[in-house]
Every structure is written in structure tokens, then in C-alpha cells.
Amino acid sequence: MRLRGGRAEWYRNRWVRSSQVARKLGEPYPGQAPPDDFACNTHVIPYKGRILALQESGPLPYELDGELNTVRPYDFRSTLKGAFTAHTKYDAADELHAVAYYPTWDHVRHLVIDGTGRVARTTRILVADAPMMHDFALTGKYVVIVDVPVTFDMAAAEAGAPVPYVWNPKHPMRVGVMPRSGGATRWFEIDPVFYSHTLNAYDQGDTVVMELTTLPAPFYVAGRGNGGPSTTGTLALDRWTVDLRAGRVTSTRLDDLPQEFPRVNESLVSRRHRFAYTASAAEMWRAYETVDGVPPDDKFTNCLVKHDMLRGSRQVHRFPNGAAAGEPVFVPRRGARDEDDGYLLSYVHNPDRGASDLAILSAQDFTARPLARIHLPGRVPLGFHGSWVPDA
Numbered sequence: 001m002r003l004r005g006g007r008a009e010w011y012r013n014r015w016v017r018s019s020q021v022a023r024k025l026g027e028p029y030p031g032q033a034p035p036d037d038f039a040c041n042t043h044v045i046p047y048k049g050r051i052l053a054l055q056e057s058g059p060l061p062y063e064l065d066g067e068l069n070t071v072r073p074y075d076f077r078s079t080l081k082g083a084f085t086a087h088t089k090y091d092a093a094d095e096l097h098a099v100a101y102y103p104t105w106d107h108v109r110h111l112v113i114d115g116t117g118r119v120a121r122t123t124r125i126l127v128a129d130a131p132m133m134h135d136f137a138l139t140g141k142y143v144v145i146v147d148v149p150v151t152f153d154m155a156a157a158e159a160g161a162p163v164p165y166v167w168n169p170k171h172p173m174r175v176g177v178m179p180r181s182g183g184a185t186r187w188f189e190i191d192p193v194f195y196s197h198t199l200n201a202y203d204q205g206d207t208v209v210m211e212l213t214t215l216p217a218p219f220y221v222a223g224r225g226n227g228g229p230s231t232t233g234t235l236a237l238d239r240w241t242v243d244l245r246a247g248r249v250t251s252t253r254l255d256d257l258p259q260e261f262p263r264v265n266e267s268l269v270s271r272r273h274r275f276a277y278t279a280s281a282a283e284m285w286r287a288y289e290t291v292d293g294v295p296p297d298d299k300f301t302n303c304l305v306k307h308d309m310l311r312g313s314r315q316v317h318r319f320p321n322g323a324a325a326g327e328p329v330f331v332p333r334r335g336a337r338d339e340d341d342g343y344l345l346s347y348v349h350n351p352d353r354g355a356s357d358l359a360i361l362s363a364q365d366f367t368a369r370p371l372a373r374i375h376l377p378g379r380v381p382l383g384f385h386g387s388w389v390p391d392a
């Protein structure tokens with residue numbers, strides 16, 4: 001969707017032209033396809049004038065143009081060797097950080113892409129069992145790595161599971177803290193839980209504070225294709241405090257309303273934030289208890305939540321029953337000085353029309369009627385993550 005001058009100029013969707021997609025569409029693929037080529041489907045970020053579609057566990061990012069045409073696989077000026085991630089962290093230091101994992105590695109890689117747009121440093125961190133590392137956290141001083149007991153499973157891969165990772169009760173749950181300039185990782189063992197997404201993290205004296213969504217153990221990856229039980233329980237918002245002096249991690253439940261897709265004002269990545277935004281996922285996870293795979297859209301979510309971490313309070317913006325709201329993305333108002341001076345944009349299924357709206361909420365008047373609803377001609381499948389990219 002392109003928004004300009006108070007108008008929605010267009011809405012469109014396009015396949016990312018990986019080599020396989022290009023072949024199926026009968027289109028030429030420029031050059032040779034990279035190893036593990038895949039139509040990246042998990043996140044889209046702006047980076048130094050480019051738009052990158054991202055995927056974890058193998059494929060290179062794909063660069064897209066502002067019209068959603070696929071440009072080429074993107075390897076940061078020939079400096080990215082091997083896997084990348086969907087959940088990067090970019091902060092005021094003009095560094096793009098990533099933690100990449102790959103099924104056959106005996107380690108994960110912390111990558112720092114510096115202001116020149118090149119991978120300037122790679123640190124290998126040894127881990128057992130090839131765990132899934134969907135996300136991580138960054139503070140002003142540290143990288144926080146979460147080693148979850150969801151590990152690569154060859155039998156699931158051979159059975160054709162799209163995501164061949166299974167709950168592994170023999171794999172200890174650990175939180176690793178490494179200086180962001182590289183060096184040794186300090187590990188802290190904690191009780192097993194499934195870590196889903198980082199909201200944000202920051203330093204506070206000798207502690208590292210990380211806020212995140214978690215799901216009770218055990219967690220079973222949807223679409224694993226190898227039978228077995230389903231996940232029960234719901235996602236919630238937690239705070240982990242890593243006390244580096246005492247050598248201890250404390251977990252605090254911030255909100256047990258089922259919720260997912262935590263986002264902050266991106267200008268505060270790695271620094272202390274006050275406000276957070278999530279989508280309530282109650283219906284989504286009820287569906288996961290009964291459906292081994294992706295739930296139907298109308299079982300997904302129907303409210304957005306704004307958290308005030310200073311006051312320890314929340315506001316809920318409800319959409320009608322049968323609506324389904326996707327990830328809320330914060331966009332600052334031009335010239336904003338306050339952290340929450342801006343807009344929350346979310347694709348919301350409108351059950352009255354049988355199609356999706358882009359809902360634009362005022363972040364400072366969160367429970368009021370949306371400032372705008374843009375009626376789309378069809379239904380937007382609720383997916384994972386995305387960004388609103390200034391066209392400049």
C-alpha cells in the first residue's frame with residue numbers, strides 16, 4: 001500500500017521472484033540462484049535506501065523496489081556468506097545486527113553490518129543440537145541470544161515438514177549475553193519456555209532487561225508434519241532481567257492477555273522504551289490447539305494492545321467480532337518528540353465487507369475510532385512482519 005498526501009494511491013501484492021517462483025511463472029531469473037534460494041516471506045525492512053525481504057535459516061535476503069518488483073538476492077556487497085535472519089536489529093549506532101542459524105551448523109553467527117553496509121564482524125557462538133533462533137535482542141552494550149529447546153529434527157525434515165524443528169526436552173534452555181563488540185558469551189540456564197519475539201531490550205546498570213513474548217513449554221512447531229501432540233497455552237508478555245553481577249535471570253509476567261507481534265517505536269531499539277504495541281492472539285492460539293497448521297484468518301486476532309511500561313497499564317483497541325488484526329506497526333508523526341506521537345497501522349479483516357481494511361490508529365488516542373480505514377478490494381492474508389518505508 002502506498003500512502004501519500006492523505007490518500008491511498010495503490011494496494012498490490014507480488015511474489016518474491018526466487019529462482020523457483022520465476023520458473024513457475026515462466027519468467028527469466030537473472031544470474032545464478034544462491035544456495036538455499038527461497039522467496040523470503042517473514043519480514044520486510046528498509047535498509048539504506050533499499051527494501052529487503054528477509055528469511056531465517058539459510059536464504060539470502062531479496063531486494064525489492066518500491067513497486068514490489070524483485071531486484072536481486074542481496075548479500076550486503078558480497079560480504080554475507082551463508083544464512084541470515086528475519087529479525088534484525090538496527091539502532092542509533094547505525095549498525096544492523098543479526099543472529100543467523102542453519103540446520104547443519106554447530107554454532108550460530110552474530111553478524112554486524114556497519115554503516116558502510118558491509119558485514120564488518122562475524123562471531124561464531126557454539127550451540128548444541130542446531131536450535132531454532134527466530135529472534136534475539138540488542139542493547140547498547142550486549143547481544144542477547146536465546147537458546148530454546150526447539151531443535152532441528154532430521155526425521156521431520158525427511159517427512160517433508162516445512163519447519164523441521166521439534167521440541168527437544170534434552171536440550172537445556174539458556175539465555176546468552178555477549179558484548180555487542182564480540183567476545184565470549186555468558187550463558188544462564190533458565191526453566192524451559194518457548195521464546196517467540198523480542199519487543200525490545202536495554203541496559204540498566206549491571207542488568208540487561210529484555211521484554212518478549214513467550215509460550216509455555218512444551219512448544220510444537222505448526223506444520224511440523226510428524227504427528228505428535230499440539231501446543232497448549234497462550235502467548236504472554238514477559239520481562240527477563242539478567243543480573244550480570246549476581247549471575248541470575250529473573251522472569252516477570254507483564255501481561256497474561258494472549259498476545260503476539262510486539263513492536264516499539266523503532267527509534268528506541270536497544271534503548272529503554274516506555275510504550276509497546278501488540279496484537280491479541282487469543283483466537284489464534286485456540287485454533288492452534290485443534291488445527292495442525294496455519295489457522296484460518298478469522299480465528300486470528302481482533303484487538304490491538306498498547307502497553308505503558310512506566311505505569312504498568314494497558315489499553316485495548318477492540319475490533320468487531322469476526323475481525324482479525326495483524327501486527328501493529330508504529331509510524332512516528334513527522335516532527336514527533338514524544339515516544340508515542342504517531343500512528344499504529346494494522347491490516348484488519350472487516351467481516352462486514354468480507355475484505356481487509358488498513359486501520360490507522362492514533363497511538364496517543366488509542367481506544368478512539370481509527371483516524372482512517374482504507375477499504376481494500378480483497379482480503380489480505382494475515383502474515384508475519386513488515387515495515388512502513390518512507391519514500392525518500
Ligand SMILES: [Fe+2]
Nearest residue numbers: 134197384385
Ligand atoms: Fe517473527
